[in-house]
Amino acid sequence: MAVEMIMRWAGVLTWVVPAFFAPALSIAEPNLPPTRDMNLLMITVEDWAANAIGAYGNPVVQTPSVNSLAKRGVIFDRAYCQATVCNPSRASFVTGMRPDYTQVFRNSDSMDALVPADAPSMARILDQDDVFTAQFGKLVHKWDDAGRFAKGFDLIEYTHDYDQPPGFEGTLRRSPAGPAGIDDVEMECLEIADKNAATRLKRLWDEREERLAAGAENSWTLRKPFQQLFAEQVGDSGIDEASMEDGRLVRSAAKLLGDLAASKQKFFLNVGLYSTHTPLLAPKKYVEAYSPSQMLLTAATRNRDHLVPDVARRGGKNYDIFNGLYPEYGPTDQRQREAVAAYYACSNYVDASIGVLLDKLAETGLDQNTIVVFFADHGFQLGEHGCWSKFTLFEQSTRVPMIVAVPGMRHAGDRCGQIVELVDVLPTLCDLWGIPKDDRFEGDSFMPLLASPNRPWKKAAYSCITLGGLGRSVRTKDYRYAEYHRDTAPPTNASDPHAVELYDMRSDPWEQNNLAGRPAYESVQQQMRDLLISGTKSINVLDTD
Template sequence: MNSTRLRLFCCVIVSAFLYLVGSPEPTQAEEKRFNVLFIAVDDMNNDLGCYGNSQVHSPNIDRLAKTGTCFDRAYCQFPLCSPSRTSIMTGLRPDTTTVYDLKKHFRKVLPNVVTLPQAFEKQGYFTARVGKIYHYGNPGQIGTNGLDDDASWQTRVNPSGRDKREESLIINHTPKRGLGSSLSFLAAEGTDEEQTDGMVATEAIRLMEENKDKPFFIAAGFYRPHCPYVAPKKYFDMYPMQKVPRWKNDFPEVKTAPELAFASNKPWPWLGANSQQLQEAQQAYWATISFVDAQVGRLLDALDRLELRDNTVIVFWSDHGYHFGDHGLVMKQSLFERSARVPLIVVAPGQKEKGTHSGRTVELVDLYPTLTDLCGVTSPERLHGESLVPLLDNPMADWNKPAITQTKRNQNRMGYSLRNERYRLVTWGEGENQLYDYENDPDEKNNLANSPEHAQLMEQLMAELKPHMK
């Protein structure tokens, strides 16, 4: 038999065999080749319609929540940009990464760690970032790679818009502070698309269009509502000043909580701003939330237009929360609820329950195992979080894991917080503790740490927290 006939004979035999036994079943990974759209916002607290704030206009984030699961008790691991984002992207807590500031890169400590997008790339995904996912200075390093991780991405895009070019126009109510940590704002002229965040949406949409026929992990990192609070003027017009709340300098809780609890603001209160200046900054902060919301809407519309919605996992998250007047504080780096709590929405194709709220206590460190679980991607061993998939199918499923948040004071004072569904314990060491009962005291006015009636609870929660303390 010549070679041509031999090849033909073999083809016939193989075809007959496949016909008889059927095609092989697809593997789990092949069945779950979902895309991931990973949407990050910077310094956004829970002032959103889907979290019960009726003053803030957030229709697009709200409609996202109606298609998935909105986590009502989600918490960051460290209320500062770089430590928090490092934990999310490595799946490891801050005491393992040892990133506690805005300068240290996790690769100096963990050179071989497999980040979340790297795990997807190893499975054949296209991975790309637009804007801020890992830390870089906002607004100082807009347009650069900042403290990014080159190994995490096949493509990186660093937009820089009109907000960056017009920084000289910004009003700063805390002039001794740089723009990246100030109560400063600008009601800008021009269109959404001219702003850096508008460009983030435009570029992320372009990447989805170019890669719609292959599995992708595309991260869109928005810069707002981080200060300076810059957005087109039309978003400021949504919040007439007479409807923006104005705080009084009256905080009796400082008498019972340790001084370290308020030390994120120096001077206290409100970094030296007065109540009118704080009110103006609050208006601007809400305007930037609505501006970012509109850009999220553009991403969701693009998914629908490209017919990708049914095959894409969408995650919306903020790196930490944000104070705006409560406890005499603004911004982050405290262990109170407004600083540690974050908005978190997960939408997964085929999830049994949609448009639900879960009251279970979850953490941003849970995102790594959740996404690899949903997409059938192999994840590294010893991740510190747990997959949230059971809560997507049943938001009230059994779940006993608390949330651990920490922050640093000075050079060597680390504060740790344990939050469960009712209580928060905070310890700064040396007997400086806080205990809050959110069922009876949602505003954290009454520190129960020294209450004899709560001594047993304090002991129980402290024993639960100690294994998480370095």
């Protein structure tokens, strides 16, 4: 990309601050260097569990790039998403608003249709006069349903064959094919090492294409046989790392970083990576680093759960891997070990992809003036309670990795044990750049924690998931409490949940001993229920005890 093109794109859209935005506040922090003129590189990863990263204590998976980033930034040990499925989680951190505001609770929900028309939007807010804004890979769930949230980006690059987002005024392009000639992410599956599965997938894909050509609606029902078989695949992708989806994205983004460094253009760049999402396929060299026979299966098995509601465990149903549609891919011990090994291989590969970006920052000198914000949209279950993938309110799904590295920060390498949430990300980006925060934001800027990681902070994190209606969870440092209701309305004192959970996270970190309803915990349960019901009225209250 020519530098002069970058300079031209950089001024395409200008965001005018409306009157309802709060006035800018001083954001100077004594332990942070000035950040207003720094660049922002945000790295968002799908489905990456914190406990599958070396910097978060996993001794097996190899994540040298993220580990290195952790040494240069603050690593948040208690970061939580607002929903444990892609669309509502991303709708929340893109707007700085919670699901009750966005009304996006499911992957099938349309942001364009449901999110209020004047809602805050990350791209529009960060699209300042002197900033080049770019998006590579995934930010929202589907641009088809979130076109107005593309507004503000000067450049969007896909690997998927999507149309231009409705209302998008910038430049849209497709990631170039990798060295192996792979340029269609949906058909990467045909390169997998398991040729029998590849043949079956091709047949299912062709049948779907034939039905679409004959006028069938492009629905989940039509896609399901292909997608559910695809989700069961683990191990060798059959593709080199530069040709897989994430490999193409980060190499193209790295080229843009080089051009931006040469032009000295201030930028916001988000790179959204996919590989820790099912199917758990990675390049062969990463797969070979993890022997299934050496993988440990979780001790938090379903038969050890005591009074854990069935709805909390999705009624024993998985939606991605081990989905039950193809019995030959059942959750045997061997198959589960293969899945854990493959997940670690995918984690290793995502880390290597992140390394491409971090290396380019160092090579160009951008590491001296670029803030790196890294997090996942939600976690991933690896068999805990019999659950795989996400779609639960357990810690493995709600907790996410998050690291923020500011060049020259005093607390580089420190850990923060305070509770933060993904809804806090956009307010934090505003503070880092000195942009007035929308007074409707439901998250809190955690910029003060970058300067002082151990200072008192918020008391609780809130997450939700559509299970038996809607499950809502509140997490404090010591406890997690959840209620399941038949509808999506916020709970009240008069609400009657059909299932309740209470766990002491200090003594029961795997959440296998449900304490709800026990007389000895009546007071704790009421306090946690009050927190849940008060919702946004209490979550912004800082803990000064």
